[in-house]
Amino acid sequence: MFTGIIEAMGQVQSIKAEGTNKHFTVSAPFTQELQVDQSVAHNGICLTVVDIAGETYTVTAIDETLQKTNLNALQVGDKVNLERCMSANGRFDGHIVQGHVDQVAVCESVTDENGSWVFTFRYDPSLGNVTVEKGSITVNGISLTVVNSQEDRFSVAIIPYTYEHTNLHQVKPGSTVNLEFDIIGKYVARLLSKN
Structure with a gap:
């Protein structure tokens, strides 16, 4: 679950297509704190971290996500709004956000x-x-x-x-x-x- 309070802006470093999926590699100020399998919202889209390398991490979007969101419009160099999942002991500053784009x-x-x-x-x-x-x-x-x-x-x-x-x-x-x-x-x- 998320709150809609943007934690940081990331920058798209690379985009790789694999079948109907796309892998987005992003640099972010909190990359070193991430773990593989962790959920991060990218422009409001909940995506799972699948790889971490230095200051960048990679997430994968399936075709349905690409068709229903603005991810297909992203290009290398674009900035994305980032938010990690809300911790159970944190303040709830925004509103209930699922990371599921309607x-x-x-x-x-x-x-x-x-x-x-x-x-x-x-x-x-x-x-x-x-x-x-x-x-x-x-x-x-x-x-x-x-x-x-x-x-x-x-x-x-x-x-x-x-x-x-x-x-x-x-x-x-x-x-x-x-x-x-x-x-x-x-x-x-x-x-x-x-x-």
Whole structure:
């Protein structure tokens, strides 16, 4: 389980295809603390560490993950938001994040608010996911609060710290991001759809 509080940014060092899988080798400031079999969220996607070599580690994504997330768009040199699993004795600073991307969204606009930024994202509502005003949303693994919730789009307001310490500063209109909708909202929506 994760909280959506980004621990560090990593950088993609290499990408290797093997059948329908892709192996991503990433450098990160906490590589020396990792272990093989450990889960790390990459832009909100829970992936398992399969190898560690010096300052880099490798994770593998299967075809389903590649098709349902923005991993296929990653290139060598790109920055990724990283979060290790929450420890049982740690603070719960964000919200409940599983590391299971529900769908992708496209950035429609980025508005400079003279000290903060408002990002607006459009997503396909036919998949049954919903946002709630002032509810939680995870964008590229970042725990955020929804503003301006609509049926097929929402906005989030970003403070300078988040803008500088995550890869949101690279997101522009047309960029694809990973979304994980609020777990409680997903279960409520599912229950209501059965009535």
